[in-house]
Amino acid sequence: MKYKSQGIARAYFTVALLLFVLQVIVGLYLAFNYFFTVPQGVVDAFPFSTARAFHTNLLVLWMLLGFMGGAYFIVPEETEREIYSTKLAYIQLILLVGTGVAALVGFLFGWTQGRPLLEIPTLLDLFVVVGALMFLFNIGMTMITARKWTVIQGTLLGGLVFLAVMYLFGIPFYKNTSIDWYYWWWVIHLWVEGAWELITSAIMAFVLLKLTGVERKVVEKWLYVEIGLFLFTGIAGTGHHYYWLAAPRYWLWIGGIFSALEPVPIVLMVLDTWNHVRHRKLEIKNHLTFVYVVGCAVLHLAGAGVLGIVHTLPQINYYTHGSQVTVSHGHLAFFGAYALLNLTIFYFAFPQLKGIVRYDEKLGRICFWTMSLSMLGITLAFGVAGVIQSYVERVMGLGYMTAQGHMKLWMAIAFAFGLVFLVGVIVMVYDLLFMKPARQEA
Ligand code: HEM
Numbered sequence: 001m002k003y004k005s006q007g008i009a010r011a012y013f014t015v016a017l018l019l020f021v022l023q024v025i026v027g028l029y030l031a032f033n034y035f036f037t038v039p040q041g042v043v044d045a046f047p048f049s050t051a052r053a054f055h056t057n058l059l060v061l062w063m064l065l066g067f068m069g070g071a072y073f074i075v076p077e078e079t080e081r082e083i084y085s086t087k088l089a090y091i092q093l094i095l096l097v098g099t100g101v102a103a104l105v106g107f108l109f110g111w112t113q114g115r116p117l118l119e120i121p122t123l124l125d126l127f128v129v130v131g132a133l134m135f136l137f138n139i140g141m142t143m144i145t146a147r148k149w150t151v152i153q154g155t156l157l158g159g160l161v162f163l164a165v166m167y168l169f170g171i172p173f174y175k176n177t178s179i180d181w182y183y184w185w186w187v188i189h190l191w192v193e194g195a196w197e198l199i200t201s202a203i204m205a206f207v208l209l210k211l212t213g214v215e216r217k218v219v220e221k222w223l224y225v226e227i228g229l230f231l232f233t234g235i236a237g238t239g240h241h242y243y244w245l246a247a248p249r250y251w252l253w254i255g256g257i258f259s260a261l262e263p264v265p266i267v268l269m270v271l272d273t274w275n276h277v278r279h280r281k282l283e284i285k286n287h288l289t290f291v292y293v294v295g296c297a298v299l300h301l302a303g304a305g306v307l308g309i310v311h312t313l314p315q316i317n318y319y320t321h322g323s324q325v326t327v328s329h330g331h332l333a334f335f336g337a338y339a340l341l342n343l344t345i346f347y348f349a350f351p352q353l354k355g356i357v358r359y360d361e362k363l364g365r366i367c368f369w370t371m372s373l374s375m376l377g378i379t380l381a382f383g384v385a386g387v388i389q390s391y392v393e394r395v396m397g398l399g400y401m402t403a404q405g406h407m408k409l410w411m412a413i414a415f416a417f418g419l420v421f422l423v424g425v426i427v428m429v430y431d432l433l434f435m436k437p438a439r440q441e442a
């Protein structure tokens with residue numbers, strides 16, 4: 001760790017990891033509900049809908065804290081100065097975590113706006129906005145006062161500002177449900193297929209730059225191409241969510257065509273990453289980070305690119321919309337692109353944050369494979385359940401519960417893979433939090 005204020009990242013990462021564990025435990029409860037009749041008393045206390053809100057909000061919270069911690073780690077190195085205000089960064093963390101806890105407790109008592117992923121009430125939204133402003137101010141001031149601009153920090157800042165601005169569209173509640181969902185997608189879609197992709201490009205470029213020792217110019221050249229394409233396909237691609245919510249008919253075309261192009265920048269990212277990894281020049285200290293970098297690139301492509309494209313055309317989405325096919329895609333995309341991105345920066349930063357040069361990477365590798373393979377299992381199980389659901393409900397025209405009956409087995413299989421996944425996550429968290437120098441070094 002070159003700069004003292006990079007230590008802020010450690011607090012953010014630690015909280016993020018603990019929330020990740022909680023998210024996964026609640027995920028198991030969700031899957032369990034699909035194949036086992038939970039006693040009414042338990043359902044009354046913790047209904048599926050509340051658990052789902054826990055699972056998805058925890059997901060967003062831990063990932064955003066990870067990105068913010070990542071920014072606090074990267075920005076000092078890029079600007080070559082300390083973070084503007086360390087104190088503000090800690091206050092921001094306390095504010096955001098406090099808001100998160102209040103939101104979860106509120107859900108238990110029915111204090112919710114009811115829109116998936118954005119269900120926190122307006123009052124809490126305002127706290128989130130204050131937290132986001134503190135963050136952007138701190139990062140922005142660090143960059144402005146340093147007066148040293150790099151493409152990586154520009155992309156990172158651009159992605160973070162884009163992310164914050166889009167959040168604002170999700171705050172008002174529109175009485176017309178169609179309009180409400182229209183803007184809902186501005187947050188959800190333009191986050192994961194716009195703003196977050198910019199953040200991913202910046203973080204990946206930073207890690208590759210540091211690990212491979214390639215010239216900055218080479219990494220930055222790709223960054224321009226990737227962000228240009230991500231914005232071009234991602235923004236118009238929002239149309240793939242407007243097919244069935246009473247938006248004009250031309251969205252079928254715009255959404256279909258542009259979202260079908262969305263995998264292009266992701267493919268480029270994989271090629272780019274692979275190229276850098278192959279041509280690394282320096283002696284590599286941290287091999288494990290590479291495992292996560294390559295895993296992230298490949299599963300990003302599989303979850304977002306491949307599983308995205310299979311249901312993005314209106315002709316297919318007509319059958320699969322809102323089914324477990326969507327859930328299958330949602331899991332592998334979020335895991336591949338953003339969980340592994342976070343874990344990449346965690347594995348890159350943690351040894352430095354703890355002043356460790358070389359550590360035993362075995363456990364980290366085992367966790368990577370445990371999590372990735374079991375997530376592939378979860379995705380496959382949800383996918384099969386989704387195909388059955390689409391067929392029984394939308395092709396055969398049978399009832400919702402008839403379809404559920406045929407899906408049970410596959411939801412149980414998802415649960416079983418989920419248990420393995422949870423073990424992988426817990427061991428990974430242990431590995432990161434209690435990392436020690438390798439024996440030779442000690
Ligand atoms: C890393 C990037 C991505 C993430 C994290 C992601 C995640 C998700 C999630 C969670 C949903 C479900 C939202 C909901 O209804 O609650 C969803 C829906 C969808 N995604 Fe993605 N996605 C990504 C990229 C893509 C790409 C690149 C495509 C197309 C090539 C795509 C196509 C779709 C479509 C068509 C739907 C709507 C499914 C439906 O009609 O039910 N996604 N995505």
Ligand code: HEM
Pocket residue numbers: 023024025027028030031052055056059116326327330331334335339378414415417418419421422
């Ligand atoms: C033990 C592992 C996990 C299990 C068993 C699990 C299970 C589930 C279930 C049953 C749902 C509800 C689907 C529905 O409403 O029908 C869900 C939703 C969701 N989970 Fe998980 N989950 C797990 C881990 C994860 C992880 C690691 C991520 C992200 C990295 C994630 C992201 C999501 C998302 C984005 C949704 C909303 C999907 C949508 O709206 O289409 N889950 N999960």
Ligand SMILES: [Fe+2]
Pocket residue numbers: 189193237238240241
């Ligand atoms: Fe989308």
